[in-house]
Amino acid sequence: MIGRRSDVDQLVLQLSNGAHRVVAAPRRTGKSSVCEAAVGRLRAKRFYTVSISLFKYTNAATLAEAIAQETLANRRPMHKLIEKVREAGATVVKGAALTLAMKTQADLGDAVELAIR
Ligand SMILES: Nc1ncnc2c1ncn2[C@@H]1O[C@H](COP(=O)(O)OP(=O)(O)OP(=O)(O)O)[C@@H](O)[C@H]1O
Ligand SMILES: [Mg+2]
Structure with missing residues (x-):
């Protein structure tokens, strides 16, 4: 996670406080990578995590x-x-x-x- 530590830290802090976040940025700039890292950290802290791809489900x-x-x-x-x-x-x-x-x-x-x- 080159150069993204503070983004991941911030996301982890906000989500663990119950805030909703929408991550928006130009294509291929690391949105999924940052989100996956944050979810992984929350999971390690024993939060319940759910990861769903909306492209995958049709109904x-x-x-x-x-x-x-x-x-x-x-x-x-x-x-x-x-x-x-x-x-x-x-x-x-x-x-x-x-x-x-x-x-x-x-x-x-x-x-x-x-x-x-
Ligand atoms: N911080 C980083 N340092 C180096 N490479 C990175 C970093 N974040 C992501 N990458 C690489 O850049 C590519 C795009 O990352 P990622 O899929 O996370 O971006 P994205 O914004 O979710 O893309 P998309 O718009 O396609 O959904 C991947 O190959 C990933 O491994
Ligand atoms: Mg993505």
Whole structure:
């Protein structure tokens, strides 16, 4: 990150204080690199981070799914569970995995419905 330390520092400070930032600059001037570095630093400080490319998702449903998955991926065990279910099908959701799913549902509260298909 040649010459961008203060940009990264500033972004980390602002985001960690709950501010929203939009990074705008001419093409190929290092916007993504600075943002990725800031997100990496926040992640190391145990903030929840979600990185989404709006070029990748073509409708609201896939975007919502990506946001939900990236958010849950901040909880390592939950991320592992999702991967496991995806690979093996719903039959593996029992025992410890089921307890984890129930606990996550409880943590997230009534506003969120956790559906593992
Ligand atoms: N501080 C830096 N010092 C040297 N090289 C850099 C620096 N920041 C970015 N680069 C390099 O410059 C190129 C463009 O960087 P990056 O993709 O971060 O820019 P961007 O502004 O997000 O570009 P785009 O407009 O295409 O989204 C990349 O090859 C990256 O490795
Ligand atoms: Mg970019």
